[in-house]
Amino acid sequence: MSRSGAEGERVLGIDPGTRVLGYGVVEGNGRGEPRLVAVGSFRVERAGEGYASLLAIRRCVCALVEWYAPGVVAIEAPFLGKNAQSMLKLGRAQGVAIAALVELGLDVQEYAPRKVKMSLTGCGDASKEQVKGMLSNMYPAEGIMELKDLDSTDALAVAMCHYHSGRTVGRTGKGSWGEFVAKHPDRVRG
Template sequence: MLGIDPGSRVTGFAVVETHGGALYPVGFGVIRPAAGEMAARLAEIFAGVARVVAELRPEALAIESVFLARNAQSALKLGQARGAAICAAAQAGLPVFEYAPRAVKLAVVGSGRADKTQVQHMMRQILRIEEPLAADAADALAVAVCHSHTEQTRGYSSRRLAAAQDAAR
């Protein structure tokens, strides 16, 4: 699972795997496009995400949805960065899942209003990461963990429904 925390200046990425219900970090970091024209930064985000997909081979992309920003220009730039990341994943054939920032924080911290330091702390605890963790990489890990939890819940619910249907027959 590839988690992305999009940004036009810094885009966080993280790949996590699930084995027996436990989550393990495969790789994480940030893509920092060079300062300059927006089109060039978007191309770097696209290329960076494509490189991560090629190297770490995730099965899906989970990305934060756009939040309502106070500044329309910031929201537009964020949307463009999201688009570049989504296009790179879609070109590789990955399914794309979107999560609201509040839902991600609620899933990994227990509060939709958690701050970045709380998210960093929880990602280090949940994934047993000892080294310092950049805020954008921690946010990307949180998106991936949120999606993994969501998929596990869906799978559990589907298995319970199938078992109930079999018992009713």
């Protein structure tokens, strides 16, 4: 198992949503900041309403794993919002993404939005635009400021947060869905 930030370690960051699924991929180079491999988003809302979009999320997540072969996946954890209906929909999107990743045998780590913002900007209350600006400063030649949506930069920020967290690939413990499934097979159906 390699230490987070080690050369060759690839981290896939995901910002799951009901309309847009953002992703960012970084790879350790053994010298501080990781190399940016990919950043972008999928418009899952085009798949249709309701459960069709959940299937689209699963397909997107599986495709990302196939294309980029990450060693670990960092995903943005749910946050408490004012609109209960929106939170339920977002929870479904996150659940589908996590279930697909666990089914593929990947280590999944969750990070609260506040922790992600703190790790990149030094301020847990930073705006999405401030996070995007910081990432643009880190990768000036990558055209991050030209990205149209903030979901892709949010996902890249989650990947960077994990990269700098010092967690190891395959780590078990708090936040590891793989460990939960291994410890509680009776609570997992399928």
